[in-house]
Amino acid sequence: MDGHELLGDPLRNRGTAFTTAQRGELGLDGLLPPVVETLEEQADRAYRAFLGYAKPINRHIYLRQLQDTNETLFYRLVTDHLDEMLPVVYTPTVGEACTRFSDIYRRPRGLFVSYPERGRLREVLRNRPHREVDVIVVTDGQRILGLGDQGVGGMGIPIGKLGLYTAVGGIHPARTLPVLLDVGTDNEELLAHPRYLGWRHHRVTGADYDGFIDAFVDAVRAELPDALLQWEDFATPHARPILARYRDRLRTFNDDIQGTAAVVLGALTSAVTMTGGRLRDQRVVLAGAGSAAIGVADMIRTAMVADGLTDEEAARNFWIADVAGLLVGSRTDLSPEQRRYARDGEARPLAEVVRDATPTVLIGLSTVRGLFTEQIVRDMAAGTDRPVIFPLSNPTSHSEADPADLAAWTDGRVLVATGSPYPPLEVNGRSVPVAQSNNVYVFPAMGLAVTAAKATRVTDGMLVAAATALGEAAGATDAPVAPLLPPIADMRAVAAEVAVVAAMAAVEDGVAPEATEAGLREAVRKTQWEPAYPD
Numbered sequence: 001m002d003g004h005e006l007l008g009d010p011l012r013n014r015g016t017a018f019t020t021a022q023r024g025e026l027g028l029d030g031l032l033p034p035v036v037e038t039l040e041e042q043a044d045r046a047y048r049a050f051l052g053y054a055k056p057i058n059r060h061i062y063l064r065q066l067q068d069t070n071e072t073l074f075y076r077l078v079t080d081h082l083d084e085m086l087p088v089v090y091t092p093t094v095g096e097a098c099t100r101f102s103d104i105y106r107r108p109r110g111l112f113v114s115y116p117e118r119g120r121l122r123e124v125l126r127n128r129p130h131r132e133v134d135v136i137v138v139t140d141g142q143r144i145l146g147l148g149d150q151g152v153g154g155m156g157i158p159i160g161k162l163g164l165y166t167a168v169g170g171i172h173p174a175r176t177l178p179v180l181l182d183v184g185t186d187n188e189e190l191l192a193h194p195r196y197l198g199w200r201h202h203r204v205t206g207a208d209y210d211g212f213i214d215a216f217v218d219a220v221r222a223e224l225p226d227a228l229l230q231w232e233d234f235a236t237p238h239a240r241p242i243l244a245r246y247r248d249r250l251r252t253f254n255d256d257i258q259g260t261a262a263v264v265l266g267a268l269t270s271a272v273t274m275t276g277g278r279l280r281d282q283r284v285v286l287a288g289a290g291s292a293a294i295g296v297a298d299m300i301r302t303a304m305v306a307d308g309l310t311d312e313e314a315a316r317n318f319w320i321a322d323v324a325g326l327l328v329g330s331r332t333d334l335s336p337e338q339r340r341y342a343r344d345g346e347a348r349p350l351a352e353v354v355r356d357a358t359p360t361v362l363i364g365l366s367t368v369r370g371l372f373t374e375q376i377v378r379d380m381a382a383g384t385d386r387p388v389i390f391p392l393s394n395p396t397s398h399s400e401a402d403p404a405d406l407a408a409w410t411d412g413r414v415l416v417a418t419g420s421p422y423p424p425l426e427v428n429g430r431s432v433p434v435a436q437s438n439n440v441y442v443f444p445a446m447g448l449a450v451t452a453a454k455a456t457r458v459t460d461g462m463l464v465a466a467a468t469a470l471g472e473a474a475g476a477t478d479a480p481v482a483p484l485l486p487p488i489a490d491m492r493a494v495a496a497e498v499a500v501v502a503a504m505a506a507v508e509d510g511v512a513p514e515a516t517e518a519g520l521r522e523a524v525r526k527t528q529w530e531p532a533y534p535d
């Protein structure tokens, strides 16, 4: 590799941090300005450049370019300013980056695996940028956050998620692989967009779609048999069947179903601790009955069973509503997973459900901005001292409620967590951080746990262990105001702790080789890559 090529390789490039001696040895003389900087000095300059962009989307483009130029510097910057950068590399800004993918496209990253190439998927996989891969995040772009079908633009999500696998989980950046399965798009605006970069075709469906997914999984198993495969932002009709089909065959999980459920259970456990109640006594209304919502309900139900209820009793604590209203037994459109929560009576709308059920917990996974109206929130608050309200849909433009409104409508009594970031609340003269109940608290830790423990599967036990560890890391007490989740700035340390606990669960579930807690802690520590130039 000559000097030019070295500067073009984001994993090896150090830019102005190449020393004088290195510049001589590596053919870099004359290719860089004379000053030699430390990583810290580079990061300071990059931070100032970041602040120079006013619009979040421009900050996102800047960071993506930095990632494609010098990954060490990119991760140093993001890790040092996680609080400030998370909303830019992740929700909400990544949503805008996906919708504008074809317009802001600069350089390729990861793999675009498209349907017309279905006969040669192994060859496509062999073209991956890096040989050894610990984690793959794959999407087909059909349900990008709450923004619907973004076709090839969905690639922004695996790139963003894997950035956080590294920044938060410490997975080495060269050992991650973002994948976009391009099976077309049904987004007519994209199909008509003159610069759309994806396969200009309606979505492949039915047996053709299933066969393509199967062929992709076969190619992954042949090429990268040890990689963890994370399914991300698949539409509900595909998300659960895909998980069911592959979960017992390879290291795999669905982040929207399982990662979301674990973080919500962690935040809910904190909230219940603060109210002084018990999980088994909560009455939970869920707005939305998609794969995220049913995943959340399933995990809370399991935790209620662990808290002493029968499965039937636990299911009676849920009221779940979708566009057509409450899930009730007389409806003919319910999936088997939804039917488990079907109640008696009419399919009444959310506002009525809240009045009837007098919930203690209201969770939004509906994609509908403002769905939690003042009336709904006031009705709920009339029936419980500390209403627990989690508007979890992403990005911010699709959030069911603004925490400031929730605080106002409940006289500051609400315990709130959101999917996208919000500024702290002012409650009785105190500033209270709004917890971000987002699967980013879980997936980096899961990747770390699987990699460090050499787990061959992702079990429910590992996810429940992660949820419990998260709740404990938040350190909630019965004080009236406290964070429901650990601060974002502590995420990296928390991910390591959660990974150890999940790795122990993997050993206990018999999907990882025998190891002690100390051994797993050491394995996690060794797996975590630090953004620094090697000696």
Ligand SMILES: NC(=O)C1=CN([C@@H]2O[C@H](COP(=O)(O)OP(=O)(O)OC[C@H]3O[C@@H](n4cnc5c(N)ncnc54)[C@H](OP(=O)(O)O)[C@@H]3O)[C@@H](O)[C@H]2O)C=CC1
Pocket (backbone or CB within 6 Å): 143, 144, 145, 146, 147, 234, 235, 236, 255, 256, 257, 260, 287, 288, 289, 290, 291, 292, 293, 321, 322, 323, 324, 350, 364, 365, 366, 367, 368, 371, 392, 393, 394, 395, 398, 418, 419, 420, 437, 438, 439, 440
């Ligand atoms: N915070 C986090 O970590 C996460 C957040 N999410 C967010 O959750 C949202 C949903 O994801 P997912 O389940 O995959 O998506 P889906 O589109 O499958 O689910 C949306 C659900 O909301 C229902 N819905 C739509 N409008 C209304 C309404 N007016 N009243 C009641 N229900 C309504 C839909 O009903 P119908 O089926 O009848 O149309 C459907 O059941 C997304 O915005 C996503 O960003 C997802 C994962 C993680």
Ligand SMILES: CC(=O)C(=O)O
Pocket (backbone or CB within 6 Å): 091, 144, 145, 146, 233, 255, 256, 393, 394, 419, 438, 439, 440
């Ligand atoms: C956070 C996430 O995975 C989602 O909104 O889909």
Ligand SMILES: [Mg+2]
Pocket (backbone or CB within 6 Å): 145, 232, 233, 255, 256
């Ligand atoms: Mg998602």
